[in-house]
Amino acid sequence: MCHKGTLQGPARLIALAMVSVLAGSAQAPADWRRIGGSSFDLMLASPATGPVEQVWYSPDGSLLYARTVSGRTFRTADFADWIPDPAPLNFPVVPETATAQRLPESGARLVAAASQVYAVGRNLWRSGDDGRTWDNLTAYKSHSVVGAGLHALAVSPANPDQLVVSNDFGVWRSMDGGMSWTGLNQSLPNLTVERILSTPSGRAGARVQVSRLGILELPPGGAVWLPSSGADLQTETALKFQYSALVHAQVSAFAGSGDTVYVGSEDGRMWVSVDGGHSFRQTPLPNGAAGRVERIFADAAEPRVALAALSGNGAHVLRTTNAGTFWDPLDGNLPDAPARAVTAERASGAIYLATDKGVFYAQADLENP
Numbered sequence: 001m002c003h004k005g006t007l008q009g010p011a012r013l014i015a016l017a018m019v020s021v022l023a024g025s026a027q028a029p030a031d032w033r034r035i036g037g038s039s040f041d042l043m044l045a046s047p048a049t050g051p052v053e054q055v056w057y058s059p060d061g062s063l064l065y066a067r068t069v070s071g072r073t074f075r076t077a078d079f080a081d082w083i084p085d086p087a088p089l090n091f092p093v094v095p096e097t098a099t100a101q102r103l104p105e106s107g108a109r110l111v112a113a114a115s116q117v118y119a120v121g122r123n124l125w126r127s128g129d130d131g132r133t134w135d136n137l138t139a140y141k142s143h144s145v146v147g148a149g150l151h152a153l154a155v156s157p158a159n160p161d162q163l164v165v166s167n168d169f170g171v172w173r174s175m176d177g178g179m180s181w182t183g184l185n186q187s188l189p190n191l192t193v194e195r196i197l198s199t200p201s202g203r204a205g206a207r208v209q210v211s212r213l214g215i216l217e218l219p220p221g222g223a224v225w226l227p228s229s230g231a232d233l234q235t236e237t238a239l240k241f242q243y244s245a246l247v248h249a250q251v252s253a254f255a256g257s258g259d260t261v262y263v264g265s266e267d268g269r270m271w272v273s274v275d276g277g278h279s280f281r282q283t284p285l286p287n288g289a290a291g292r293v294e295r296i297f298a299d300a301a302e303p304r305v306a307l308a309a310l311s312g313n314g315a316h317v318l319r320t321t322n323a324g325t326f327w328d329p330l331d332g333n334l335p336d337a338p339a340r341a342v343t344a345e346r347a348s349g350a351i352y353l354a355t356d357k358g359v360f361y362a363q364a365d366l367e368n369p
Helices: 008-025 238-246
Strands: 033-035 050-056 064-070 073-076 109-113 116-120 124-127 150-155 165-166 168-174 194-200 206-210 214-218 224-227 252-258 262-263 270-273 282-284 292-297 306-310 315-318 339-345 350-355 358-363
Touching: 008 206, 050 165, 050 262, 116 150, 238 252, 238 262, 252 306, 262 292, 262 306, 262 315, 306 339, 306 350
Parallel strands: 050 150, 194 339, 252 292, 292 339
Antiparallel strands: 033 358, 050 064, 064 073, 109 116, 116 124, 150 165, 165 168, 194 206, 206 214, 214 224, 252 262, 262 270, 270 282, 292 306, 306 315, 339 350, 350 358
16 A cells, blocks of 8 residues: 655745755856956046055066055056966065155155156156256146055166056056056956945946945946945944844944844854844854855845855855845856955846955846745
């Protein structure tokens, strides 16, 4: 006699959940594509990027190195495309000691190179008579064409007319001894996006908050970011302090939708509250997900849908469609780089992710696990 059993009650729910998980794991990986570049327009000689603290040439002048304020080092051989160089064999040469009759501006640092004396300050100056007279190489009228406040100067060993300077706006190069300048910033991944404020809508482009720079907007179809204004960013300090006390961890990011609140910590854990942030339960993360939770997106109309950006080694963008019951990674072909910010449009499945290698866009199912 054959007996056929039927799953009832909790067993049936568990079985359905397992089928849902298996179905989600069979989905095609997210296909990410970069939007915009790593530079923005400040009406300087060329598009700018984030701050660079040091630049130097290789001994033969064939390579140029740049070290950003975050400590990352890049090199270029064609003076256009930069690649990471975490352990460069060539290091900055200590500038030759220089003296001058006088300084062209207060606080300027002197550098001797190719029988010339340079002064690095708000502008770049050069003297051929030991500092009795100076030529300003970066100023036009009362403004610097590369942005004020220089950090470093490099003179090519192969050609003394090839000058490179770095400042809070990137890397700048002159091929004619300082008569004209161009930026080397459009492929230098040094734009630190802290938050994605809005996605493209109509004639408005994506808007992001950038470290030290404020709000930038990417015009639809554009590659260079532009300054923007009008964003009213409320402080998060008080809520982070409150949530940290409730979950007994240092909260680094949070987001809310209705009565659902998601929080993430400095050490890569996440919690969910369904009572407006009064109490929290820790939510399990997939294997390999680790590192600081940099930003969380919660859908305003559907609290069960959320995304998280992580900056550690492992998965960098996580998705939940069931209020944190489980999360799954959406990295796909995303470059392996810390993620800093994430936002999405649930209806279309559009996701925007800011990483240390640029801002990326992909589409994924934000309705089903």
